[in-house]
Amino acid sequence: MREALGGLTVRGRSFLGAGLAAALCAFVLPQGGQDLLRVAILVTMLPLACALVVARTRYRIACGRRLSPSRVQAGEQARVVLELDNVSRLPTGLLLVEDKVPYTLGSRPRFVLDRVESRGRREVAYRVRSDVRGRFVLGPLTVQLTDPFGMCELTRSFTHRDALIVTPVVHSLPAVRLGGEWASSGESNARSVAAAGEDDVATREYRHGDDRRRIHWRSTARYGNLMVRREEQPWQSRATVVLDTRERAHRGDGPASSFEWGVSAAGSIGMHLAKHGYSAQLITDAGVTLSSTAFDTTAPGGDFEGLLLDTLAVVATSTNPTLDRVGTAIRRSGSDGLIIAVLGAIDLDEVDSFARMRRGTTTGIAFLLNTATWLHLSEPMQAQERVKYEHISGQLRQRGWRVIPVSAGDPLPALWPQAGRGGQDLDLAEAIRDHVAGEGQAAGQAPADPGSAPALAGGRP
Numbered sequence: 001m002r003e004a005l006g007g008l009t010v011r012g013r014s015f016l017g018a019g020l021a022a023a024l025c026a027f028v029l030p031q032g033g034q035d036l037l038r039v040a041i042l043v044t045m046l047p048l049a050c051a052l053v054v055a056r057t058r059y060r061i062a063c064g065r066r067l068s069p070s071r072v073q074a075g076e077q078a079r080v081v082l083e084l085d086n087v088s089r090l091p092t093g094l095l096l097v098e099d100k101v102p103y104t105l106g107s108r109p110r111f112v113l114d115r116v117e118s119r120g121r122r123e124v125a126y127r128v129r130s131d132v133r134g135r136f137v138l139g140p141l142t143v144q145l146t147d148p149f150g151m152c153e154l155t156r157s158f159t160h161r162d163a164l165i166v167t168p169v170v171h172s173l174p175a176v177r178l179g180g181e182w183a184s185s186g187e188s189n190a191r192s193v194a195a196a197g198e199d200d201v202a203t204r205e206y207r208h209g210d211d212r213r214r215i216h217w218r219s220t221a222r223y224g225n226l227m228v229r230r231e232e233q234p235w236q237s238r239a240t241v242v243l244d245t246r247e248r249a250h251r252g253d254g255p256a257s258s259f260e261w262g263v264s265a266a267g268s269i270g271m272h273l274a275k276h277g278y279s280a281q282l283i284t285d286a287g288v289t290l291s292s293t294a295f296d297t298t299a300p301g302g303d304f305e306g307l308l309l310d311t312l313a314v315v316a317t318s319t320n321p322t323l324d325r326v327g328t329a330i331r332r333s334g335s336d337g338l339i340i341a342v343l344g345a346i347d348l349d350e351v352d353s354f355a356r357m358r359r360g361t362t363t364g365i366a367f368l369l370n371t372a373t374w375l376h377l378s379e380p381m382q383a384q385e386r387v388k389y390e391h392i393s394g395q396l397r398q399r400g401w402r403v404i405p406v407s408a409g410d411p412l413p414a415l416w417p418q419a420g421r422g423g424q425d426l427d428l429a430e431a432i433r434d435h436v437a438g439e440g441q442a443a444g445q446a447p448a449d450p451g452s453a454p455a456l457a458g459g460r461p
Helices: 002-006 010-028 031-055 217-223 257-273 303-313 325-334 347-354 379-398 413-418 424-441 452-457
Strands: 061-068 071-073 077-086 094-099 110-113 121-129 134-138 140-144 153-157 163-168 204-205 227-229 239-241 279-284 289-291 338-343 362-371 399-404
Touching: 010 031, 010 094, 031 153, 061 163, 071 257, 071 303, 071 379, 077 094, 077 424, 110 121, 110 163, 134 239, 134 303, 239 257, 239 325, 257 279, 257 303, 257 338, 257 362, 279 325, 289 325, 325 347, 347 379, 362 379, 379 399, 399 413
Parallel strands: 071 163, 239 279, 239 338, 338 362, 362 399
Antiparallel strands: 061 077, 077 121, 094 110, 094 140, 134 163, 140 153, 204 227, 279 289
């Protein structure tokens, strides 16, 4: 009953106060006290009776929530359907339904249900939308019970909650030949490497994740290292997506920042590679490693795509000063196919350590963000940052990386064709031109004619 008295509305408290005041006046006034006392009792008992009725209400209401869809991109809407079932034998009175949602998704939706019959069901729906990615918890649902006179309101809360995943914007990318397909045909077709006999079995060193049933013990004893058989090995194109999450490497705030551009680019590239049969993995400098080899290979990319989007939905900037963790994670995973890095601002002394992540015949593609374009700088400062950015780009090209410059506002689908195999010769030509120009300036000569670079790019003498 104490809870019911605490749930009295302004109207109920006003009636109760007026009744007590009338009762006091009935004892003070010498005439007409009997009639005023009857009115006071009536006015006082009305909110108390309503509170008693609401407190003794034993509605049994079941709640359910459906999200359609449960995973949306930033800027898109999701539909939330609330299901209320009256599982008791008594019809309900007036119900005020309110669902708790984060302020990022909008205001709290409220609905008024006049009456729900016994064993009846009601469905109400509302829409939510978020311009920022993340994992948002919806609920719990609260139901306010009230009497017909509006004297008392009691709130009942459910414990059930649901999560809405708002992923970064994923762009559809055109099909280009990326290179780094020496490990496969790019179509994930199974090929027989050796099938002549036990002595002719082709072997290689054991890598983390290999099936131990494929260990070839005779070769292991011969070389002193664990060796595995390669017969009937499915040749898959391997790709590693590197996302630079360092806070010091990005500029801008909110959805228009360089970090959000990089997260969207990593998600788009990872989804594109998974759909085209690549055995993909995601690595960040914060230690997040996600690999598609942990999922069922009979459905390439199916589960990996969903987990990739869920991971990128909640990824945040890190306080790491360098990208050393990325190199360690790549070496541990044994990546030997294709590396696509989405980089923020890197210093000149970090170029060498980063460039060593590409080993041997590994193809390295770097989307290098010119983070100064995400700031409103003066023209002299923009020119200074541009010179520094072009110098770092040239250093990466000289070390065998295929560099794609990115400025604020550049759409990823328009930049993606530059990641194709044809861009490798162009990057080599630019690297040679920058190197020759640097030597010419050091010797006091005029820089090399830039018109000679296209001849190298075209492959003509």
